[in-house]
Amino acid sequence: MDLKWIQSFVVAAETGNFREAAETLFISQPSITVHIQQLEESLQVKLFKREHTKISLTEEGEFFLNQAKEILQKVEDCKRMTQLFSKQKKTEITVVLSPLLTETNLPHIIYQFLMEHSEFDIRIIVEGSEMIDEQLISNNAHIGIGIGKSMYRSIHAEKIVSSPMQLVCPPDREDDETGSYYDLENLFAKYPVFTGHLKEAVLIEPLLQKHINPVRFMSISQSYIVKQFVRDGLGMAFLPKSIVYKEMMEGRLNVIDFDLFELPTVDLYMKYDKENDQIIPLLEKIRYSHFY
Numbered sequence: 114m115d116l117k118w119i120q121s122f123v124v125a126a127e128t129g130n131f132r133e134a135a136e137t138l139f140i141s142q143p144s145i146t147v148h149i150q151q152l153e154e155s156l157q158v159k160l161f162k163r164e165h166t167k168i169s170l171t172e173e174g175e176f177f178l179n180q181a182k183e184i185l186q187k188v189e190d191c192k193r194m195t196q197l198f199s200k201q202k203k204t205e206i207t208v209v210l211s212p213l214l215t216e217t218n219l220p221h222i223i224y225q226f227l228m229e230h231s232e233f234d235i236r237i238i239v240e241g242s243e244m245i246d247e248q249l250i251s252n253n254a255h256i257g258i259g260i261g262k263s264m265y266r267s268i269h270a271e272k273i274v275s276s277p278m279q280l281v282c283p284p285d286r287e288d289d290e291t292g293s294y295y296d297l298e299n300l301f302a303k304y305p306v307f308t309g310h311l312k313e314a315v316l317i318e319p320l321l322q323k324h325i326n327p328v329r330f331m332s333i334s335q336s337y338i339v340k341q342f343v344r345d346g347l348g349m350a351f352l353p354k355s356i357v358y359k360e361m362m363e364g365r366l367n368v369i370d371f372d373l374f375e376l377p378t379v380d381l382y383m384k385y386d387k388e389n390d391q392i393i394p395l396l397e398k399i400r401y402s403h404f405y
Contacts, residue, residue: 114155116188119181121148122160126170126178190397193390198232204391209238209248211259213311214381216336216356218405219258226398233395249384255392257384258399260311270382274404276353278317278376280369281361283346298325300349300369305329307343307350310336311379317351324373340366353379358405 125134125145135142153160160174170178197204208223220237227235240248242259249257249268262270282300308318309332321328331348333339339350340357344365360366383399385392 114152115148116185118148118152118155119184121145122152123178123181123185125149125161125168126174129168130166131168132166190393194394197391197394203234204232205234205236206256206392206395207236207238207254208395209240209245209254209257209259211242211245211381212239213242213260213336213353213356213379214258215239216340218359218403219399222399222402222404223395226395229398230394235395245384249386255385255389256395258381259384260379260381262382263384267386268384269387270384271400272380273383273399274355274381276355276379276381278351278379279354279357280349280371280376281340281343281352281357281366282349282369283343284364284367297369297371297373301325301328305331305348307331307333307339307348309334310339310350311353317376320374351376355379355381355405 121134121138121140121144124137125131128134128137131145131149132142135145138145149160156173156177158173158177159171160177161168162171210219214220223235223237227233238248238254240259242261245254245257245259246263246265246268248254249263250265257268258273282304306318306321306328308330318328318330333342336352336356339352340360342348343350344360349369357366357368361368383396385396
């Protein structure tokens with residue numbers, strides 16, 4: 114399968130006309146026709162329905178179009194990465210992370226990237242999500258990862274995970290491990306609720322006070338401290354699933370079935386300048402890694 118065939122197919126699909134595709138690619142119309150025929154023979158499917166001068170994609174063509182675009186983008190990215198590698202010099206990438214992200218496996222993903230790519234140096238800054246845009250606009254950082262989209266059009270925001278909020282409390286061996294037998298009223302009477310660690314997310318406190326009264330709150334600014342306090346039996350908290358996954362699997366935290374109201378999700382975005390080719394390898398590493 115030749116890349117020229119794929120390129121001709123994509124342009125023809127987007128223009129809907131072999132003649133326009135030929136003009137776009139600065140080749141002859143018969144060349145476009147031959148490329149499409151060769152591609153169809155290679156795939157053993159029909160990609161276009163032909164009606165006089167008009168063409169339209171078959172179902173197979175619609176399916177292959179997405180794959181073809183990914184192939185061309187991957188080739189282009191590989192060219193850029195190879196050009197960067199050929200320079201044989203260190204490229205420094207500064208990543209600004211929300212404190213929330215330090216409680217996930219993201220730091221391990223970045224560390225693994227650094228071990229795989231000796232041509233890069235990584236610097237990490239920890240800032241609240243509300244400050245990430247400023248770090249990017251002022252060129253203090255190349256990539257920002259935190260809660261919410263960007264306020265600036267010049268900054269591209271790509272959602273990497275949507276993490277549901279969960280109510281977590283200290284492990285109690287007397288209760289069922291699944292949490293299905295926990296009584297919410299007894300839990301809120303027994304424990305205070307830690308707040309203040311997710312300033313960027315939807316506030317849960319007002320919703321909670323409508324359903325349970327009274328509720329005791331304790332404000333703590335850092336999520337890792339909140340988790341430690343919950344593990345120590347000092348209270349409970351609403352936390353994104355992505356930062357309690359490990360402790361939940363190890364039995365160090367209990368996740369409670371909460372049905373008083375629908376809990377919000379926390380959308381985490383990777384923000385960057387799309388024109389900066391140097392950051393593509395790290396973007397791809399984060400984009401295609403299993404995130405929790």
